[in-house]
Amino acid sequence: MLIAHTVHEATHGNLSTKPWVNFWLQFSAHPICFNVFVWIPQHLLSHHQYTNDYEHDVDCHHFAPALISSEQPRMSASSTFNEGWTFVWKAFLTTLGTSLLQPLRTLLERPTPNYDVNVTPVPAAVSKRTLLLSIVPSIFVLLYPLVAFVPHAPLLGFFLTVWPWVGMSLIFTCMTQVSHVQAETQPDAPDGGKSASCWTTRQIHASLDYSIGAGRSTSLASRVVTALTAGLNAQSLHHAMPSIGCAHFPRIYDEYAAICNRHGVQLRQSENAATAVREMLAYVFANNAAPVGPLKGR
Numbered sequence: 001m002l003i004a005h006t007v008h009e010a011t012h013g014n015l016s017t018k019p020w021v022n023f024w025l026q027f028s029a030h031p032i033c034f035n036v037f038v039w040i041p042q043h044l045l046s047h048h049q050y051t052n053d054y055e056h057d058v059d060c061h062h063f064a065p066a067l068i069s070s071e072q073p074r075m076s077a078s079s080t081f082n083e084g085w086t087f088v089w090k091a092f093l094t095t096l097g098t099s100l101l102q103p104l105r106t107l108l109e110r111p112t113p114n115y116d117v118n119v120t121p122v123p124a125a126v127s128k129r130t131l132l133l134s135i136v137p138s139i140f141v142l143l144y145p146l147v148a149f150v151p152h153a154p155l156l157g158f159f160l161t162v163w164p165w166v167g168m169s170l171i172f173t174c175m176t177q178v179s180h181v182q183a184e185t186q187p188d189a190p191d192g193g194k195s196a197s198c199w200t201t202r203q204i205h206a207s208l209d210y211s212i213g214a215g216r217s218t219s220l221a222s223r224v225v226t227a228l229t230a231g232l233n234a235q236s237l238h239h240a241m242p243s244i245g246c247a248h249f250p251r252i253y254d255e256y257a258a259i260c261n262r263h264g265v266q267l268r269q270s271e272n273a274a275t276a277v278r279e280m281l282a283y284v285f286a287n288n289a290a291p292v293g294p295l296k297g298r
Contacts, residue, residue: 003033004175004230005246011040014245031137032168034098037122037130038106048242051206052180052187059180062097063087064114067288070186075114084285091177094169099138103131178276179235182208183283184268200240201265207236210270212253223250225273236267 007029009015010022026036042058050056054069061068065075066087076083090097102120105112107128112119122131141164150157183189185206211225211233225233231246232238237256238246260267270276 002028008230009245012242031141032099032164033095035103035134037126037134038102038120041123042120051203052185058119061119063090068181070188070287082285083288087284091173092166092169094173096165100135103135107131174277175229175232178280179208179232180206181280203239204236204265207239208268208270208276209234209236210276211272226250
């Protein structure tokens with residue numbers, strides 16, 4: 001809850017009118033959600049501008065060789081193994097990558113696995129010393145249980161080492177990927193996708209909303225879900241107007257939906273979080289079930 005209502009709003013400049021407040025509260029993502037210096041370029045500059053465009057949206061590559069976008073060329077030579085399972089097991093370790101592995105690749109000047117380059121670099125203005133200091137808390141959280149508990153309570157030590165990362169990873173994956181990794185939100189989806197000439201329309205078509213809809217946005221249930229997810233359940237509204245704070249979503253969603261309808265922009269919606277997760281997994285396994293294009297060179 002702390003992260004949902006601080007770091008995401010702060011990184012979009014929505015938490016406060018004071019830039020220094022937004023800057024420092026970005027770091028509430030540390031130590032077990034993501035490293036802010038990695039997050040800014042990949043989330044604000046890549047994902048929010050080119051959502052689900054595998055050539056420019058780095059989010060399409062976090063689960064490689066699993067195919068996220070319907071237009072991605074295959075990276076695996078296997079025609080029998082469904083890389084949807086790769087998506088699943090990586091979903092359990094997402095924040096280990098975003099908090100430690102991704103910044104370490106910049107520090108060590110190493111390429112991202114499955115690629116020839118590092119696809120998640122940090123801004124050049126961030127020195128390696130600053131980057132190293134930013135990951136020290138993550139290293140501490142990872143190693144402390146091994147030192148403090150494993151010698152006299154191995155099972156407890158193992159649990160305290162693994163569960164914070166797995167728990168946060170599952171929350172992070174379900175809250176972030178479920179809104180874009182869907183059959184309806186792909187660039188080649190009918191009635192929109194990349195064929196739309198309007199950038200805002202493409203953003204709306206690339207996003208899925210859940211637990212919200214016409215006449216429901218101001219209901220208690222919808223307000224609770226919006227609070228728990230920091231507005232990520234209204235993902236299309238967030239992508240259309242990322243500078244609007246999530247506290248306003250229940251009040252303006254119905255008007256936003258009416259504007260979309262008036263301009264022929266169809267919202268992608270799911271009944272609730274559970275149905276959205278189920279639809280995400282169904283799409284991932286279907287998209288990775290069989291060859292969908294030429295093999296990608298490594």
